[in-house]
Amino acid sequence: MSDDRTLREALADRLAADGHLRASLWRSAVVDTPRHEFLRGGYFRRVDGAGPTGWEPVMPEDPAWLPATYTDDSLVTQIAGTIVPGDIQGRIFRAPTSSSTMPSLVVRMLEELHLDDGMRVLEIGTGTGYSTALLCHRLGAGLVTSVEVDEEVSARARVALGAVGHTPGLIAGDGLAGTPDAEPYDRIVATCGVLAVPPAWLARTRPGGRILATVCGWMYSSELARLTVGDDGTARGRFLGGQVSFMLARPHLPAPLGVLPDLFGGEERETALGPGALDDWTTRFVAQLAAPRAQRVRVSVDGGEPADVVVDVGAGSWAVLRRDGERWIARQGGPDRLWDEIEDRVARWRQDGSPGLERFRIAVTPDGQSITWLR
Structure with a gap:
């Protein structure tokens, strides 16, 4: 038995044991399909450090390459839209754009x-x-x-x-x-x-x-x-x-942030929803329903400590969240009040018992998409 066949069978066994692979027809497909053949051009290995995330190439001649192709990991195969592992030596500090899932x-x-x-x-x-x-x-x-x-x-x-x-x-x-x-x-x-x-x-x-x-x-x-x-x-x-x-x-990638709007104007109010709520996956999904084209960033405003900012670049709407003692203050500007919309949607979801995403429903027509949840 070839080394990669052994690795394929071991991968199928792991996927089955973890409950991901159930049907025998799909097990046969995993065992019979050499994943490494789809990674002959190498992959990028993530390198974390004190600075930005870096990526370094791992090529087929590296002893780590073949075993890695049979791990249950996504392997990055392209950086910045054009760069593949064989293009560079050392590290690259750009965003991944293609991978083997x-x-x-x-x-x-x-x-x-x-x-x-x-x-x-x-x-x-x-x-x-x-x-x-x-x-x-x-x-x-x-x-x-x-x-x-x-x-x-x-x-x-x-x-x-x-x-x-x-x-x-x-x-x-x-x-x-x-x-x-x-x-x-x-x-x-x-x-x-x-x-x-x-x-x-x-x-x-x-x-x-x-x-x-x-x-x-x-x-x-x-x-x-x-x-x-x-x-x-x-x-x-x-x-x-x-x-x-x-x-x-x-x-569908987000628009470049570019130059942010003037974050010093707008209107302020106290908010019951602090920005930390968006650290939760489901809460953040609900927030996106209210502001689907908003991006969340942390930036220093007026040279102070980094603040949480939600901004819709295309619309020019924004919200800055800051703490004032025990309170959170939202300052908002632009044509829409992003944080008002996010806070209202999250509040309604919580009033309905904070249902999990498996209780959400989606409908699509030629005119658009709507997402709701069951109480």
């Missing part, structure tokens, strides 16, 4: 699709191609189409998929717009986060079909949603829980 999340999502033989699947976000390969193993490559916005990432995935014997339909383009072919899909699965489920996905899914996607906001609380498309072209569903997180689709 942790296998436990990959197989959980694939199992949540509830696939049957003969179903056609559209994957949004090919990435390295590993999840695409698992789909091909389960359904056959002829039933799998995958869209990747980055042409170079798509090209590398095509090579890796060919190396393991799979030739699915691969498209380099904007997956948020769906695909040009006429026949609808039975399932759509997204391996990137979205601010809202695109209406184009509803049009590309047959009635009764399902969409699985991670819905996020710019304060980076996100959850996995599973929706069923109805005969009327709308989709409804629920969140599955588990604090699932993906990199946002590039068209």
Whole structure:
């Protein structure tokens, strides 16, 4: 038995023991699919220190490379939109833009699709191609189409998929717009986060079909949603829980902060909701429902101690939170009162018993998306 086959079986055993891998068909896919073939270009290892987070390349000749490809970890494969591990020596201090998702999340999502033989699947976000390969193993490559916005990432995935014997339909383009072919899909699965489920996905899914996607906001609380498309072209569903997180689709990335608005004007009032409440994942998700395009940052205002700031760059609205003894004071400016909206939404959620995200419901129509919760 080859070393990597042993590693594949050990990975499948770990995923099963942790409750992520349940169906025998998906276990076979994990055991038969060499993840390391999708990481031949290396990966970036995170390096933490006193300063900003750094990333250093780990290449196939490194003894740590092969075992790492069979850990249950997401492995960063691209930095800053273009830089791959083979491009640099030393460290880079920029943000990751592509990765190989942790296998436990990959197989959980694939199992949540509830696939049957003969179903056609559209994957949004090919990435390295590993999840695409698992789909091909389960359904056959002829039933799998995958869209990747980055042409170079798509090209590398095509090579890796060919190396393991799979030739699915691969498209380099904007997956948020769906695909040009006429026949609808039975399932759509997204391996990137979205601010809202695109209406184009509803049009590309047959009635009764399902969409699985991670819905996020710019304060980076996100959850996995599973929706069923109805005969009327709308989709409804629920969140599955588990604090699932993906990199946002590039068209949905937040606007650069640039020069912040003037944070010294505005109106002040006492607030019952301090900024620390947003440290909680679910509370932050609720806050995003009120202010989906707001970003949360800490900045020094007037040379003082760093303060919590919530800002919607596009709208020009902002709120600064500061402590005054035992009280919290919110100073707000711009066309909208961001903190008023956040505080009101969080208060209503708490009055309803602070339901968990598995009790939230999502509805998508061609006109937009709405999210509510059950009491």
